[in-house]
Amino acid sequence: MSAVVESQTSKQVKRAGLTALAFLLMVVMCVPGLWVVLSAFRPNGEILAKPPVWVPENPTFDNFRKIFGLGTDQVAIPVGSYFMNSLIIALTSTLIALAIGMAGGYAFARYRFRGKGGIFLGLMLFRAVPGIALSLPVFIIWSKLGIIDTKLGLIIVYVSLNVPFTIWLIDGFFRQIPLSLSEAAQVDGCTRWQAFWKIEFPLARSGIAAAGVFAFLTSWNEFALASQLTRSTTSKTLPVGLLDFTAQFTIDWAGMCAMAVIIIVPALILTFLVQKHLIAGLTFGGVKG
Amino acid sequence: MRKITALMVGTALVAVAGMASADETWGDYAGYTLRVKLIGGAQYEKLYAEIPKWEAATGAKVEIVSRKNHFELDKEIKQDVAAGTIDYCVASNHTSFAPQYGDIYIDLNGVMKPEVLAEFDALALKNATVNGSLVQLPRHSDISNLFYKKSLYEDQANKDAFKAKYGYDLAPPETFDQFKDQAIFFAKAPDFFGTQFVGKDEAITGRFYEMLVANGGALFDENWNPTFNSPAGLKALMWFKELYDAKAVPAGSLNYLWDDTGMGFASGTVAMDLDWAGWAAFFNDPANSKIAGDVGLVRAPKGDGGKRSGWSGSHSFSITTTCDNQPAAVSFVTFLTDHDNQMIEARQGLLPTRTQVWKDITAEFEAAGNPFMVEVFNTYSQSMAEDAFTPPLIEPWIEVSNVIWPNLQKGILGEMEPQAALDDAAAKAKVIMEDAGYIK
Amino acid sequence: MPFWRRESATPFLLLTPAMLTMAFVVVFPLVFSMYTSFTGFRLTKPASLYDWVGFRNYARILSDPEFWIPFGRTVLFLTVVLNVEFLLGLGIALLINRITWGQRTLRTIMMFPMMFSPILVGFMFKFLFNDNIGIVNNALQSLGLSDGAIPWLVDGKLAFFSIAIAEVWMSTSVFAILLLAGLFAMPRDPLEAAKVDGCNAWQTFRHITLPFLMPFAYIAMAIRSLDVARAYDIVTVMTDGGPAGRTEILWTLIGRVGYDNSRMGMANAMAYVSTILSILFTWYFYRKLVAARRYMGGAQ
Structure with a gap:
């Protein structure tokens, strides 16, 4: 009897130990990122202090005030417009990529056609072309079309960056849904189009949400192409705006950390909101087939 | 009492502004939008805070198309050359970088008033010249x-x-x-x-x-x-x-x-x-x-x-050959490098390219009881005069x-x-x- | 009935938008850059776009150790970071899978690094690894583990290590989350059966869990290799290929030759070689994935 209790307690202890270990590990993993976040709330002197000051001794919002132009000596950085540009570009391109990805994923999951495997692989491989290899040709073509330094120009690029992976995930997800469901609906008088929206789309929602998060994070954080294709406040995004803190001779670490927080927070909120779908969506998407 | 001081300061400001417009008329470009690409960063930005004065004097508007550090700006300008998208009038430049850009910038000799150019340091102008063409107007120097x-x-x-x-x-x-x-x-x-x-x-x-x-x-x-x-x-x-x-x-x-x-x-x-x-x-x-x-x-x-x-080298401003309103661009770069604006940059320790500003800034620091900055300007003025040379242009x-x-x-x-x-x-x-x- | 109304045309119609965007943003520019790689195109001389040089650019880079060394380093870098990310991600996923209390919070914390833009990760680690004012050296010194300023970003091996750390930090989460999803999807029966058969934990893991997880691992690998050129942002900020070219990878080399030196024709020739490399990596993992799927299909 007591042996059973003992083994139960020892199991509990073990489990608690494991949980503690997991939390400890995750916190350690986050330390570099947390350092940046903490540094956003301290004066420059404390960031450069030797020995290091871990927890801000004099927490301050000065760094944020400065980049919004409320400080004394620094010219404002147009964070507001960068933020709006980033948001518009990332959201629009994510939505378009999802629409295109759903059409494509549905085609791959539900139809047999010639060259299927080749087209699928081709889409993936074109995504593997490194951004630096594309940057100049895209720039020259975009400038001929007059869409340099516009949100549209960047949206087009991001859509194509995200389409292949989106198709991949959504394809896998549609395959999980038994064909019989949609067929039954069609027997009941639905068109294929209606059957898709009533039956298959709701079931695939988690997978679509997962694809959406990945697409959003890619567009939100992309730098190499955005730094080439944007110039002014009409299209510059937040990651490109980070460079505003590096002049030829100085880097403003405190300001950069504050900006980093502004970049991270929306991504964090979004991920937290759809986190449940993310795991569920990835579970089936893409693997089976 | 405070009111009186405020009043006096106010009058003084008006007087200074009046003086500036008296010895230099910036022209009238009402309704025109001047597109410019400028080097960004803390030390450079103070000058840009003065731009509204030029806008007020001329009626023109200045649109800063991009503002980046010079290495990024260099990439961007090269892309513009390649794609033929030089749709702006004024760009920041630097003596080390200028020779790369070929003939996208105009020769300022002949379009700028000779008496204005004469107020600049002769060596700085010489170093700003590429293949006999003054492609840039020096803003401040480094050594x-x-x-x-x-x-x-x-x-x-x-x-x-x-x-x-x-x-x-x-x-x-x-x-x-x-x-x-x-x-x-x-x-x-x-x-x-x-x-x-x-x-x-x-x-x-x-x-x-x-x-x-x-x-x-x-x-x-x-x-x-x-x-x-x-x-x-x-x-x-x-x-x-x-x-x-x-x-x-x-x-x-x-x-x-x-x-x-x-x-x-x-x-x-x-x-x-x-x-x-x-x-x-x-x-x-x-x-x-x-x-x-x-x-x-x-x-x-x-x-x-x-x-x-x-x-040594100088940060500078250049005017593009494709500029659609050259007089406005000339007026703008002249304004940014005029006496008062160089004084603003010099107060931070940036080395002016106008001979008169060297004298005035030293006098100002002397009057303010700042012997360290006086020493700084004396030392750097000597080295600019005697030691400065550029990389091969x-x-x-x-x-x-x-x-x-x-x-x-x-x-x-x-x-x-x-x-x-x-x-x-x-x-x-x-x-x-x-x-x-x-x-x- | 016109072609586009036929049932057999539907999948092509559905795929048209995807193929159009890819053609417009990737294929079309690639053709253009392919052309320039056969010219002596210099950015600052637009006329040189018509200056045909045949295979000269390729001949030059293929015979140049200054190209092959970064090439080899890039392959090494990819191999090292992808494997380390996989192992760490696997460990984290297995651990979190066993936690019941607070798992949701843990999962959110786990995804924290995914929020960071690569350029931001670069600046962050450049700052952390700074030899004089960086927090890593400061911490080591105040803990008494080191008495010198370790030149993280300068020493040849350490610099490579530092950029690898930054890359691993940024991307391990992607592996962890995909593998965790795999663990969640795992059927219970084979595990129970193994227990009954008396398999120990290691045997169960080796023969049941791992084979089941491999497709997820290959997906993660394929996704990461699609995306691994993002490391360009990190490296260019942290070391820009230096010192003495000790951390030069293909992408920083291409950036320098193309933009700083204006030799775009040459840079595009290099870019073509690096494109082929990326495609090979992706293709390799894709084949593995297809094979692993078949294996799973056969086992079930």
Whole structure:
């Protein structure tokens, strides 16, 4: 009897130990990122202090005030417009990529056609072309079309960056849904189009949400192409705006950390909101087939 | 009483504004939007806060199409050249970069009033000229001199120990050999370093180049054959290497750029810092610097050739050939470099390109009881007048620099024998000069 | 009935938008850059776009150790970071899978690094690894583990290590989350059966869990190799290929040759070689994935 209790307690202890270990590990993993976040709330002197000051001794919002132009000596950085540009570009391109990805994923999951495997692989491989290899040709073509330094120009690029992976995930997800469901609906008088929206789309929602998060994070954080294709406040995004803190001779670490927080927070909120779908969506998407 | 003071200040401001518009009319460009690309960053931005004054005087609007650091701006302008999208009138430029851009900028001789140009420093204008064409109007100049921590040199124990070891009196260095001795003498890695150097990109090429010249060498001979692998070049490279091997510089130096050297010196852990004047006010400001009040300054040391190092360049403004309203652009760049605006930049320690501003800024600091900044401007004015020289103003300069600096690093780190590293870089530079058509 | 009304045309109609965007943003520019790789195109001289040089650019880079060394380093870098990310991600996923209390919070914390833009990760680690004022050296010194300023970003091996750390930090989460999803999807029966058969924990893991997870691992690998050129942002900020070219990878080399030196023709020739490399990596993992799927299909 007591042996059973003992083994139960020892199991509990073990489990608690494991949980503690997991939390400890995750916190350690986050330390570099947390350092940046903490540094956003301290004066420059404390960031450069030797020995290091871990927890801000004099927490301050000065760094944020400065980049919004409320400080004394620094010219404002147009964070507001960068933020709006980033948001518009990332959201629009994510939505378009999802629409295109759903059409494509549905085609791959539900139809047999010639060259299927080749087209699928081709889409993936074109995504593997490194951004630096594309940057100049895209720039020259975009400038001929007059869409340099516009949100549209960047949206087009991001859509194509995200389409292949989106198709991949959504394809896998549609395959999980038994064909019989949609067929039954069609027997009941639905068109294929209606059957898709009533039956298959709701079931695939988690997978679509997962694809959406990945697409959003890619567009939100992309730098190499955005730094080439944007110039002014009409299209510059937040990651490109980070460079505003590096002049030829100085880097403003405190300001950069504050900006980093502004970049991270929306991504964090979004991920937290759809986190449940993310795991569920990835579970089936893409693997089976 | 307060009201009266406010009133007086107000009147004074009006008077100043009145004066400015009296001796220079900026023209009338009502309804026109001038598109410009400017270098960004804290030291450069103060000037841009003055732009609304020009807008008010002319009725034009200024649209800053992009504002980036110069390396990013350089990329962007090259893309514009390639794609034919130069749809702006004014761009920031720099003497080291200007020769790359071919003929996208107009010759300012002839479009700017000669009497205005005459107020600029003649050497600065000469260095701004590429193939006989004044492609840029210098805004402020840079050149390096040697900042040092004064208390180290006043300490009797240091003096005695140094004299015993090196056989001459401890005083701020006059030559690069002394500079090296003292840097090694003061260093106690990892807590304290003798000096530091910028270790990559055009920054270390520039340092190497100015020491090469100071040692009596040259980058190229008269037929554009690379000659920097000469004994003078080897000596310059060995200067870096010996300091690095002796741990007299921070181990990370090879990854340092200008911000790192300035921050390092301000942190109080470095004895000497060869740096530009833009840091001077920062170094002596107790809010930012641990060595405020303890900063000394001497002219850059001499090399074996008896010459001081004096690598110099100017930030500048250029006007594009595709500009649709040249008079407005000329008016704008003239405004940005006029007397009052150069005074604004000079107050931060940036070196003016107008001769009158040198006098006025020194007088102003004297009147304000700031002997340190007076000394700064006196020292830098001497070096601008006597020591300044630019890199060769040729189109492949940046490309040549990109084969020199990785090999300097290899030599310093001991990955290649120093002489072999220089020979290899010279061979590569020769290919570049051949490809560019300089060597027939 | 016109072609586009036929049932057999539907999948092509559905795929048209995807193929159009890819053609417009990737294929079309690639053709253009393919052309320029056969010219002596210099950015600052637009006329040189018509200066046909045949295979000269390719001949030059293929015979140049200054190209092959970064090439080899890039392959090494990819191999090292992808494997380390996989192992760490696997460990984290297995651990979190066993936690019941606070798992949701843990999963959110786990995804924290995914929020960071690569350029931001670069600046962050450049700052952390700074030899004089960086927090890593400061911490080591105040803990008494090191008395010198370790030149993280300068020493040849350490610099490579530092950029690899930054890359691993940024991307391990992607592996962890995909593998965790795999663990969640795992059927219970085979595990129970193994227990009954008396398999120990290691045997169960080796013969049941791992084979089941491999497709997820290959997906993660394929996704990461699609995306791995993002490391360009990190490296360019942290070391820009230096010092003495010790951390030069293909992408920083291409950036320098193309933009700083204006030799776009040459840079595009290099870009083509690096494109082929990326495609090979992706293709390799894709084949593995297809094979692993078949294996799973056969086992079930």
